[in-house]
Amino acid sequence: MKEKNIETFIACDSDYEAAKAVIFGAPFDGTTSYRPGTRFGSKAIRSESYGIETYSPYQDKDLEDIAVFDGGELDFPFGNTQRVLQMIEEYTADVLSDGKLPVMIGGEHLVTLGAVRAAAKKYPDLNIIHFDAHADLRQEYLGEELSHACVLRRCHDILGDGRIFQFGIRSGDREEFRFAANHTYMNKFNLDTLDEICDKIKDKPVYFTIDLDVLDSSVFPGTGTPEAGGMCFSELIWGIIKVGKTNVVAADINELSPPYDPSGVSTAAACKTLRELLLAVVR
Amino acid sequence: MKEKNIETFIACDSDYEAAKAVIFGAPFDGTTSYRPGTRFGSKAIRSESYGIETYSPYQDKDLEDIAVFDGGELDFPFGNTQRVLQMIEEYTADVLSDGKLPVMIGGEHLVTLGAVRAAAKKYPDLNIIHFDAHADLRQEYLGEELSHACVLRRCHDILGDGRIFQFGIRSGDREEFRFAANHTYMNKFNLDTLDEICDKIKDKPVYFTIDLDVLDSSVFPGTGTPEAGGMCFSELIWGIIKVGKTNVVAADINELSPPYDPSGVSTAAACKTLRELLLAVVR
Amino acid sequence: MKEKNIETFIACDSDYEAAKAVIFGAPFDGTTSYRPGTRFGSKAIRSESYGIETYSPYQDKDLEDIAVFDGGELDFPFGNTQRVLQMIEEYTADVLSDGKLPVMIGGEHLVTLGAVRAAAKKYPDLNIIHFDAHADLRQEYLGEELSHACVLRRCHDILGDGRIFQFGIRSGDREEFRFAANHTYMNKFNLDTLDEICDKIKDKPVYFTIDLDVLDSSVFPGTGTPEAGGMCFSELIWGIIKVGKTNVVAADINELSPPYDPSGVSTAAACKTLRELLLAVVR
Amino acid sequence: MKEKNIETFIACDSDYEAAKAVIFGAPFDGTTSYRPGTRFGSKAIRSESYGIETYSPYQDKDLEDIAVFDGGELDFPFGNTQRVLQMIEEYTADVLSDGKLPVMIGGEHLVTLGAVRAAAKKYPDLNIIHFDAHADLRQEYLGEELSHACVLRRCHDILGDGRIFQFGIRSGDREEFRFAANHTYMNKFNLDTLDEICDKIKDKPVYFTIDLDVLDSSVFPGTGTPEAGGMCFSELIWGIIKVGKTNVVAADINELSPPYDPSGVSTAAACKTLRELLLAVVR
């Protein structure tokens, strides 16, 4: 008797019960304001992961040595943002209550809100480390409060001042930068102060969210709102390894948009980022 | 003193007051289930219209000879389908009450619902002639009743049986085809009976909606859900001219998705379709 | 306990034992002479199948009503053509000996040889119905006898004269057309005589192989060697339904090359072709 | 001693002296009004010709059996239209005076003017058979008389009334169609009257110019101004064979624009068109 076709991110073929970490796709781009397509991001990352190695020369670790379960794609309705966030929150809560580390693959950045809601319930002293080109701190965007341009602001609604640490930010309106000056920690353009921040939050529970457009648009063209002037890939990997030494309790990567990645380099970079993230945060 | 940059569909440079017809863009793709991107459709049609001629050898008429106002793009919020439909309804109602013919450029097919609401208020005996590859007759799609896959069903909610005439349909679930058998007139695959239907509805007010994916996917690849087995361009033009002889009180074309049109042929075909539509329905 | 991610062609989610038919991918393009990439064909068909419906208005049948198992992708070595063909033959033989209908998804056309070897062992009076733009009847190609340009010639080595029926052929060297005149039945350019051939071979076991480049290059650009002058999609569907009425014991579709399908229309057409093929041949 | 790399259109490897026909590239797109890129057309046709066969099943003839010399690309200055036309005229005149048939590969359609000038000098009773989507009969275009939109008008300046026969025309301004009604023979949209025209001009010397956009934009997307509503490939081939039976003394194909041909189907169609043209006109 033959088995049905199973497709997981490379080497993430653990059974659920044995797994230390759980990856799952959140294929949503319903509030994307400019160029849609991140709904295809998680599936592309899974599918193209067979072009990368399981071994990381950066960390001298191998995906074969850690137990990760791939839960596939959440099955979202279209055009109902509230319900999507609720489904993400429920899935994340399940994984957390089973004592496993959830690692979500977006989708647009708003999906982070669902996972943060679940993580903040379990860890009331949650901190967020946020890599991104965009501040995402708007109060509302074209009248909507649930927008990918507002996601960190919504997280701030939950966590309050001094718990959100933003790195690499190089785009936003003036108001967002003012808000950051008063309510979050923001390191513009790069990761220069990441070291000290990681030392500072030490063992507090951390939600680690990586908007892949923190990378320079040359390295990562395939995204909704590409921003020149970002970091190179090695800097990102260095940052992930650094954050991996804190107490990461949940994480995500997001904003890969395959329709804008004709050469495939963005998807390949996203696959390697996920490999490095898993190797850094799963113990 | 120099003028600001004005961009209209080619030759549609009438002032509003003098215009017989008003074109406007409805850049919405919020319920698109498969490949998004039609939000860029109306803008691309306007922008690329300078690659076509104003004269039609099919009708021996010229856009220069009719007065059309181009109202630009409606400015939608993201992720709020209800509000989008309301804005379309209001704009359409305005144009109708000014005694002009509204011709909307999508966007996804759901935008038709907003315009039909306005037209049905002014013309209670409204009929719809619908060219499409898809039946769009689902009661709901993944839990949502306001979806591009349900748009003609929602129109049926307003108009009731015997007022919707569908042509070219070659895709849908079994239930939609059953619904059509009982509640709409459906000519599958082609326009074979268009002649007799046009004769039949004679002078009744007609809303004419063209989902451009009624064209074969070879002629019109740049759309969310391309369907092989459709009609060729000449057949569509013939159909438009035919319908143009009925009492068309409002119309739209929709579902051009520029991100899936790398060669530009779909956009060029959409531009010519809009030219022929305007020449056929504006008197 | 959560399930691993399972990905099948739409609605082909039967268990193996319950299945009447088995689809499987043969991701091989090792002998492709011009533009490679068909190795990604079967995976793309599975992945993009969620853009089509399960119901066919052409046949008034639904994939939900037949039991098909999707065995995923065969796991081939690179650069070892002999071993690839052997693996295909073994898989096909397994499926046949379990009393199920194998339907292979290529990959390049050479994969057909593996499946025909298995089918000819079980059915010594096997016939082949072959839809293609290319004759594929070369004795050798650049010195190699195992080439996609030779696949029907290799099938002829097994079956002999009068058992191969070719339709739609519009490309080949002079020698191939001469060979066809003497050893196969060849209907150039179209399906004009398909009806009578199907009547003639009646209940004999048929292997049905569809090289998708039999379609016009406008309908199916995403293939290694696109050929203008082919048939439209409706003609292909008609042909499939016709052949479906013979005693088809195994089948395949092949030569989708996603890297040459930037708009996705070829993949979408391939998905619909596979749906129609399954609905036509699985009872 | 090894030979330098020689690249010719497939099988057109005759020496100049032995050749009956001479092909050469005219990589010019300097007056293209909409989307440039045809400057790369002739090179792409030569380069991609190895994807087609030398044998034509349409004519049962083979390029291997005729002697054609490939002169490569003319080496044009940029931005000097007059000089470009002069270079084409000189090259064509050379070939004609050597008793060989010139077949030019564009480039934009204006290049035809240079070759027609040479042919009209040798053959004062020259006729032109013109396949195109566009009338190309403008007196001037944005102030320029040497434009691809005016090329047949310039030819009319040389040849006068009744000597230009246009087929497939489906785009132009009203004035061009009026001019045609009085000064050329125009068969709009298709080739319906080609048979009788060929009979009529019988043995008079014919310049045969094929703007490949006469093909439907689905078959030939890769061109500057794609036009839906054109002919299919088989109809074009039929037309070429028909014209080939007249006294063709020079010919060209033009308007392939590779940058707008991401799938390569247009280039492949152009290669086959050139093969059929050579087989039809070279004796």
Add this chain to the structure above:
Amino acid sequence: MKEKNIETFIACDSDYEAAKAVIFGAPFDGTTSYRPGTRFGSKAIRSESYGIETYSPYQDKDLEDIAVFDGGELDFPFGNTQRVLQMIEEYTADVLSDGKLPVMIGGEHLVTLGAVRAAAKKYPDLNIIHFDAHADLRQEYLGEELSHACVLRRCHDILGDGRIFQFGIRSGDREEFRFAANHTYMNKFNLDTLDEICDKIKDKPVYFTIDLDVLDSSVFPGTGTPEAGGMCFSELIWGIIKVGKTNVVAADINELSPPYDPSGVSTAAACKTLRELLLAVVR
């Protein structure tokens, strides 16, 4: 009464009279030697500007706070380089004589010549600061003196020695580098000496021309002649801010070629460059 559709670069919606600066498109690529398409550059920059923010975190300034008028696209004839340059000169002279700062958006680099002619008439002691990958100092290119490969040489004809300052140059023929050694100031590969040059020319009037291919080809692939080995985006922004502190009296950015920018990153980078340029030079 509704307004016609107006499209400006984001936030550049000042009336002409109130404006301090005027942007306008110069959609010309008639002398482009390699890959054409910059004719679409200015329009794409305007159209895609809605994907960026009006606020710059680099300069802590906002486009909303300065008054810029967008004059749209100049309407050029095709194939008449002299006339194109004259139209640019006239438009630039108008703007200058109205006491406003002209900022031109190319098009190919030759357009700079038209604007420099106007600026040099008003400011006889004009200097040019030139960011580019290419020296553009050829005396003639394939026989033409009005070519994008000669544009700075033509400017030198006007201004003479010691008034042209070139940065980032990494491509040219040997003769151009020799010419530079004797007649211009050239800082190869980067901006290392920009600081001292800006100090040196202090308050002299400066024409600032940015050929966007000064950026590395990874950051800016969408251009006619992409050159690896260039600067990153942050370096360019730093340079613009630096030059902005001199007395810039006119400026341009040029050489965006949208057909070679499938992912859109080049257009996005061009939009941000124009924002930073305006914020740096408009007071």
Add this chain to the structure above:
Amino acid sequence: MKEKNIETFIACDSDYEAAKAVIFGAPFDGTTSYRPGTRFGSKAIRSESYGIETYSPYQDKDLEDIAVFDGGELDFPFGNTQRVLQMIEEYTADVLSDGKLPVMIGGEHLVTLGAVRAAAKKYPDLNIIHFDAHADLRQEYLGEELSHACVLRRCHDILGDGRIFQFGIRSGDREEFRFAANHTYMNKFNLDTLDEICDKIKDKPVYFTIDLDVLDSSVFPGTGTPEAGGMCFSELIWGIIKVGKTNVVAADINELSPPYDPSGVSTAAACKTLRELLLAVVR
């Protein structure tokens, strides 16, 4: 009498006898495991070389000043790896025995094995300097020992320990990195120790192989397995100039895959790399 069309890499138009160096294409991608297409690499490099200059500002040298013969493309059979390697070995041996420097253009990296076999026969004390993202040290890949993933391991079979110097490596399985630790010299990620290695091997004969994916995937997207985290173009040029000062007796560049290079920047970078390589190693 006119000449046939000859196409060479820019300025490499020496006759064979006069040439100091010989370039030739090895269009093979038969063992490519992920994305095929490098078979088109050498032809694209030749064809697009007319977009670069012959002069290098990095080295102040000009291709016009050195004598290079371009032998065109080797004419390989498909699907016969052994024969391909033999043809490469023979061609390389010919060139070497004529006292010229062979510079091969891939194709996939396995082609290096053929050339190394020839070079090692002539120079028994041969060393290899290897720039690459991938270690290529597998003993076998999916059962095959002749694979591009094994090519340096096969070279090690010939040369033994301490003769292979690898730079830029950032991908491989754990076993390959272990093998390197014991049997080759490996400088991961960059060229930091290139200086000392070049000093160390001084006048020993060197085979210099450049897998272009050593470049960051932003600079060189068009390759089979793009890897983020690589070097920038300037660093590569520096390395080439450095290695050029050793005793290079043969060289190659490989792994350009044009189908994954829609913007053309990878091909342009490959052309410049070949120019710099030739200027660095040909005396």
